Amino acid sequence: MDLRIFTEPQQGADYDTLLAVAKATEDLGFDAFFRSDHYLKMGSADGLPGPTDAWITLAGLARETRRIRLGTLMTAGTFRLPGVLAIQVAQVDQMSGGRVELGLGAGWFEEEHKAYGIPFPAERMARLEEQLAIVTGLWATGPGGRFDYAGRHYQVENSPALPKPAQAKVPVLIGGHGTRRTPRLAARYADEFNMPFASVADSARQFGRVREAAEEAGRRADELVYSNALVVCVGKDDAEVARRAAAIGRDVDELKANGLAGSPAEVVDKLGTYAAVGSSRAYLQLLDLDDLEHLELISSRVMSQLG
Numbered sequence: 001m002d003l004r005i006f007t008e009p010q011q012g013a014d015y016d017t018l019l020a021v022a023k024a025t026e027d028l029g030f031d032a033f034f035r036s037d038h039y040l041k042m043g044s045a046d047g048l049p050g051p052t053d054a055w056i057t058l059a060g061l062a063r064e065t066r067r068i069r070l071g072t073l074m075t076a077g078t079f080r081l082p083g084v085l086a087i088q089v090a091q092v093d094q095m096s097g098g099r100v101e102l103g104l105g106a107g108w109f110e111e112e113h114k115a116y117g118i119p120f121p122a123e124r125m126a127r128l129e130e131q132l133a134i135v136t137g138l139w140a141t142g143p144g145g146r147f148d149y150a151g152r153h154y155q156v157e158n159s160p161a162l163p164k165p166a167q168a169k170v171p172v173l174i175g176g177h178g179t180r181r182t183p184r185l186a187a188r189y190a191d192e193f194n195m196p197f198a199s200v201a202d203s204a205r206q207f208g209r210v211r212e213a214a215e216e217a218g219r220r221a222d223e224l225v226y227s228n229a230l231v232v233c234v235g236k237d238d239a240e241v242a243r244r245a246a247a248i249g250r251d252v253d254e255l256k257a258n259g260l261a262g263s264p265a266e267v268v269d270k271l272g273t274y275a276a277v278g279s280s281r282a283y284l285q286l287l288d289l290d291d292l293e294h295l296e297l298i299s300s301r302v303m304s305q306l307g
Helices: 015-027 054-064 082-096 110-115 124-140 181-189 200-216 238-247 252-258 264-275 292-305
Strands: 002-007 032-035 069-072 100-105 147-150 155-159 172-175 192-196 225-234 260-262 281-286
Touching: 002 015, 002 292, 015 032, 015 054, 015 292, 032 054, 032 100, 054 069, 054 082, 082 100, 082 124, 082 155, 100 124, 124 147, 124 155, 124 172, 124 181, 172 181, 181 200, 192 200, 200 225, 200 264, 225 238, 225 252, 225 264, 225 292, 238 252, 238 260, 252 260, 260 264, 264 292, 281 292
Parallel strands: 002 032, 002 281, 032 069, 069 100, 100 172, 172 192, 192 225, 225 260, 225 281
Antiparallel strands: 147 155
């Protein structure tokens, strides 16, 4: 199973902190560094020094890392017009030498839109579908070609469809718990389907829906990567687990039930239960970004056992 590091900078992190985590991610052998795309903190965190922009962050990291994949879980479709997003992602992909992946979602956190004057429209899933069609269509348009799109929410006319990403195909991630529209969109546009913060049983059911939708769309279900995002809290002993749980304001038993928590052996076993239902990649939601020893422990005692 691939292990990727997933951060939530809106809870409180500046660029230098994210850079330190990204460099540790690379040095310790993890597959990728991903971040959320939010502009407002959640819960009791102070959120200081304030939000950082996801794609500006990834552009910086693209030049300061060499190996790891870089991406978002998930870019909010409400934050960026689809043509602008296609340009941004293509540029960061070029800056990274072809290491970018785009997780794209409909946007859901209304309070952050109000806080920064961002429209929060109705029919966000319908808009997301059009955004996916435009972004992927722009990238897929051949050299010298033109791209047009006439949708209900977005229209594109006579676009030169530039710039192009460095990769021939930027991987697109779609995720979520929706039982009908989400699997259909994943089947049509996604290279990876991500199930966020879900039990093994719920993941198995949703993976099954996506696999069925893929086959109905004329794709092999195994063309998609299936993954989970889960909070992580690992310790060499019970005291260290408790200390790390307290640092992020969570209860150990709750973390063990709903995330990846406990000793390295416990976490390896829990990852195995997700692998058994088809998950081949885990995004480890790291909430204490100053605790780089946590990453070292996961690398040496968890990742080393996964092959």
